[in-house]
Amino acid sequence: MNSRFSIFTAPLIFAVVLAGSQAWANGEEETPAKPQCPRGQVFDKKARKCVVQTSKLVPDADRTDYAYQLAKHGRYEEALALLDTLKDPNTAKALNYRGYATRKLGRTDEGISYYLQSVKLDPHYAKVREYLGEAYVIKGRLDLAQEQLQQIKSICGGTACEEYQDLAEAINDSSKT
Known part of the structure; x- marks a missing residue:
């Protein structure tokens, strides 16, 4: 029974891993979970608990990911x-998330x-590129938003990735108003 189980599950596991690695290669990120820590704290993945955000034990990658969780849930200042x-602070992800939070606070040019x-x-x-395109939509620069859409299409190898679809929708919605 175990060998039959592994014959069927191995391809499934491989497909899941491959899909995850493809998403990573395209720059896609999972939708962040709702932040669980109170203000002034960050989730330490290694310790599996909330700690003071100034703790030296929490690596930048965890801080950056948690900042994105906060921003996606409207906690922009945090x-x-x-x-x-x-x-x-000068990594592509950190700068992207800083741009996202500042844009959502209404500071589009800064974003x-x-x-x-x-x-x-x-x-x-x-x-x-998606978020930059959305900022250009806010500014009324649909030409620049379209340029970002084409860049995303090139990065993703088509129009199926979430970033392409989200930006295309934002451009389309702005054209209706």
Whole structure:
């Protein structure tokens, strides 16, 4: 029974791993879970608990991911404060999330500047191109948003990735108003 089980599950596991690695290669990120820590704390994945956000034990990658969780759940100021604690704030992801939080706070031009810095560090990062395109939509620069859409299409190898679809929808919705 075990060998039959592994014959059927091995291809499934391989497909899941392959899909995950393909998503990573395209710059896709999972929708972040709702942040569980109170203000001023960050989730330490290694310790599996919330700790003071200034703790030196939490690596930048965890801080960056948690800042994104905060921002995606409307806690923009907290996200920015957490990003301020990074040892290396000049990574493509950190700059992208800083741009996202500032844009959502209504500081679109500032957000665009962070997105552009992120693009310089990683021109093949589809998520930053999506957010940059959305910022251009807000500014009424649909021509620049369309350029980002084409870049995403190139990065993803087509139009099926979430970043392409989300930006295309934002452009389409802005054309209706």
